[in-house]
Amino acid sequence: MSQFDTDLIIAGGGLAGATLALAMARVLPEVRVTVVEAFPLAAAALPAAYQPSYDARSTALAFGSRLIYEELGLWSRLSEHVTPIRRIHVSDRGRFGATRLDATEHGQDALGYVADNRWMGLCLMRELLDSQVQWRxxxxxxxxxxxxxxxxxxxxxxxxxxxxxxxxxxxxxxxRSGLRETLGFQPRHHDYGQNALIANVSTSDSHQFCAFERFTDAGPMALLPQGGGVRPGHQSALVWTLSDQALADLLERSDADKCRLLQERFGWRLGRFTRIGECSHYPLKLTTVDEPVRPGVALVGNAAHALHPVAGQGFNLALRGLMTLVEQFRLATEQGLSLGDARVLRRYQQHHRQDWQQTVQFSDSLIRLFGPDLAPVAAVRDAGLVGLDLLPGAKRWFARKAMGLGGRRAVIHRPGGPNRESSDHA
Incomplete structure (x- = not known):
């Protein structure tokens, strides 16, 4: 290994890159890892105490992702400021179709969690600053x-x-960096013709740790509970799908008007919307790269696949892929192969492909099925939602997908510790 300046270079120190670096530090501490990140990093920049912001952006973590972070030794710290999702309510606005998922039906305390991105980043950075990982x-x-x-x-x-x-x-x-294209990878894009508006909102009624997936004639929306795991709060993270014109119109309106329009779309299951925070938005596309590896280089996370956010599957899929990649790197070191050997990276692609294809299909199918407001399609999807409530097998399958327990299981091997399957449990 000494013929190289370092063994593994990770371009990007965000949530995916930092998690990969931490997994390498835990599983393969002898491998030299260098993270290249556009934003400065220093121990002095990490605050001694975490102060959550109302407008902080968040990520939905599936239950399977919790298991991964537990194995990496991060969950005990991360869990200090995450909100459990104990129930999920899926409905079709203006129609009878609905289904409900409850963690207790699956023997767990939560189906998933909502974590502040900044808090996740701070937890990862604190662990990495105590490791041998180098930063540029x-x-x-x-x-x-x-x-x-x-x-x-x-x-x-x-x-x-x-x-x-x-x-x-x-x-x-x-x-969005352009490095993927610079290196010659060819992504495929499917434009949904809509935009995601992201904001935090407050409601008069408590969310009771329930997440809502609401499908409307104008597009899907999601509300994820926020506020910690001790007492149910009144704040939720909103993902609202809007056309170009509807987005432009909404952004020009006052906060009171935004809340009124949101009320009309979502309904009154959480009472009255009393506040909406800073709004950000971006166009919605399904982006995939058919061949995300080549000798010496691999794409992970959003560089390899970007999904519609309403199903909350994107980061969880990326996390499972990272663990699969680390396992292939571990096998490579045992076999005396270079980490960038084409055989190593092809094995990673083969092991991750089924999970990737199934998750993309699951997420994209939800959007396509619940998009058109045509009577025959609406009747089918309403029957499907009712069927999920009536058929235990179908409901369990849907719940396992939501919990991130439906993908291929990667085994995390840690030196001196037990080996554990990272993406399936119970």
């Missing part, structure tokens, strides 16, 4: 060329352009 920040990867048994990666930092050699590059900087 602020810096960004701008190019890569393949070399014998490895890669040469070109960085831009405060000193200008520099290069590092490594066994493998993992691209974890999302789908």
């Amino acid at each position: 920040a602020p810096a960004e990867v701008v190019d890569m060329t393949a070399e014998a048994d490895g890669v040469r990666v070109v960085l831009n930092d405060s000193q200008g352009r520099q290069s590092l050699t490594a066994q493998c590059l993992v691209v974890a900087d999302g789908g």
